[in-house]
Amino acid sequence: MASVIKLREDWDPDKHSSGLNPNTVCVSRIRRDLSSLLKDPLSGILVIPDQDDITKMNVLVTGPxxxxxxxxxxxxxxxxxxxxxxxxxxxxFLTTGAGSVRFNPNLYANGKVCLSILGTWSGPGWTPAQNVTSVVLSIQSLMCEKPYHNEPGYEFERNKDDVRNYNIVIYHETLRVGVCDVLEGKHPLPPNMIDVVSDSFIDFYDYYMAKIDELMVYQGKPFRDPHGFNRGTFNFIHIRERMGKIFKSIQKKNAKAKEVIVIDD
Amino acid sequence: MANNDAADFDVKIIKWNVVAFWKWIASEEECGICRFEFEACCPDCRLPGESCPMAEGKCHHYFHLHCIQKWIKNVQSKRKCPLCRQDWSYVEDSSEIVL
Structure with missing residues (x-):
C-alpha cells in the first residue's frame, strides 16, 4: 500500500535554520565525516568546510x-x-544560471535537490548511518547517462529521441553555465574552489572543444527539452568563443604567477 | 641458601599490578551512528564501559545504546534500524561486558 509521504518544505539551507548551536554529537560526527573523506577522497568531488562554521560546507561536483x-x-x-x-x-544546488536552468528532473532551478535521503523525494529516507560521503555520492549519482528517466513516469522513452534531445540540452547548458558562467565568475565560488576549477579547465579544454565540434550540427536550433523545463537556442559558437577567452586569461594569469616566482628567487 | 633447592628462590612480592582488557563483542568496530568505537563512549558520555553500553538489534546491527535510543525516539526513524531499515528491536542482554 502506498503511504502518503510528506516531503520536507524546509529544505533550503539559506532560509531554514533552527538557530540552535550544534550539539557535541553533531560537531564530533561532522569531524569524523570530514576526516574519512580526507582519508578516502571521492573522485570528482571536493568538499570544503567553512572556516568559521564547520556545519556549513561547499561542495563541488565535477560532472561524471x-x-x-x-x-x-x-x-x-x-x-x-x-x-x-x-x-x-x-x-x-547553486549552479543554476541564477535560477534559470533545471539541470536534472531532480535538480530544480530554485536549487532544490530532490533526494529521498534528504527528505525531499519519495523513497528510502534519511538514517543516521548516512554521512557526508553518502550524501555527496547520491548527489553525484543524479548526474547520470540518461537523466531523462529521472522524472517519474518517464522510465521509458515516451517519444523517439526524447533521451537524446534532453541530453543535448544538458550538454549545452553544462558547457554554457557549468563551465563558462563558473569560470567567468558569473557564479560566485569560494576562493579555494576557483583555483581548482581554473586548473581543471585547462586540463579539460581539449574535451570541451571536441564536444562542441560534435554538437555543432545543432547550432541555431531551438532546445527540444521533452520535459519542457528549459527553453533556448543552441549557440555552441558563442560557447567556443567564451572558452577561448577564458583559456587565454588563465594562461596569462599563470604566466604572471610564474614571473612572480622568478623575481622572488 | 641451600644449593639443592633451586626452587626455593627468595622473591618477595612487594606490589603487583593487574592489567585487564575488555571489549564489546560485536561484528562491527564502531557505532554506525556516531562513528566512535564501542570501546570509546558515545559523544554525550565521558566514561566508556557499563555507563555507556552497546546495544544489539535483532537484525544484528550494533550501536551505542544512547545513540540508537536517540534515533528510535525520533518520529522520522519509524523505528527502523539505521543500517538495514528493518524494524528495530533490541536483542535482550546485549549489554554484557566480557573480560
Whole structure:
C-alpha cells in the first residue's frame, strides 16, 4: 500500500535554520565525516568546510564521464542541522544560471535537490548511518547517462529521441553555465574552489572543444527539452568563443604567477 | 641458601599490578551512528564501559545504546534500524561486558 509521504518544505539551507548551536554529537560526527573523506577522497568531488562554521560546507561536483554533465563544475551548499546525524543535512544546488536552468528532473532551478535521503523525494529516507560521503555520492549519482528517466513516469522513452534531445540540452547548458558562467565568475565560488576549477579547465579544454565540434550540427536550433523545463537556442559558437577567452586569461594569469616566482628567487 | 633447592628462590612480592582488557563483542568496530568505537563512549558520555553500553538489534546491527535510543525516539526513524531499515528491536542482554 502506498503511504502518503510528506516531503520536507524546509529544505533550503539559506532560509531554514533552527538557530540552535550544534550539539557535541553533531560537531564530533561532522569531524569524523570530514576526516574519512580526507582519508578516502571521492573522485570528482571536493568538499570544503567553512572556516568559521564547520556545519556549513561547499561542495563541488565535477560532472561524471560519459554523461551529459561531463566535466562541468557543479556547486552545492550543504548545512548540517544542530542535531545531525539524527536529522539530514540541507542541500542547495547553486549552479543554476541564477535560477534559470533545471539541470536534472531532480535538480530544480530554485536549487532544490530532490533526494529521498534528504527528505525531499519519495523513497528510502534519511538514517543516521548516512554521512557526508553518502550524501555527496547520491548527489553525484543524479548526474547520470540518461537523466531523462529521472522524472517519474518517464522510465521509458515516451517519444523517439526524447533521451537524446534532453541530453543535448544538458550538454549545452553544462558547457554554457557549468563551465563558462563558473569560470567567468558569473557564479560566485569560494576562493579555494576557483583555483581548482581554473586548473581543471585547462586540463579539460581539449574535451570541451571536441564536444562542441560534435554538437555543432545543432547550432541555431531551438532546445527540444521533452520535459519542457528549459527553453533556448543552441549557440555552441558563442560557447567556443567564451572558452577561448577564458583559456587565454588563465594562461596569462599563470604566466604572471610564474614571473612572480622568478623575481622572488 | 641451600644449593639443592633451586626452587626455593627468595622473591618477595612487594606490589603487583593487574592489567585487564575488555571489549564489546560485536561484528562491527564502531557505532554506525556516531562513528566512535564501542570501546570509546558515545559523544554525550565521558566514561566508556557499563555507563555507556552497546546495544544489539535483532537484525544484528550494533550501536551505542544512547545513540540508537536517540534515533528510535525520533518520529522520522519509524523505528527502523539505521543500517538495514528493518524494524528495530533490541536483542535482550546485549549489554554484557566480557573480560
Amino acid at each position: 564521464c560519459e554523461t551529459p554533465y561531463e566535466k562541468g563544475f557543479f556547486h552545492f551548499f550543504m548545512r548540517m542541522p544542530y542535531n545531525y546525524p539524527i536529522h539530514p543535512p540541507r542541500v542547495k
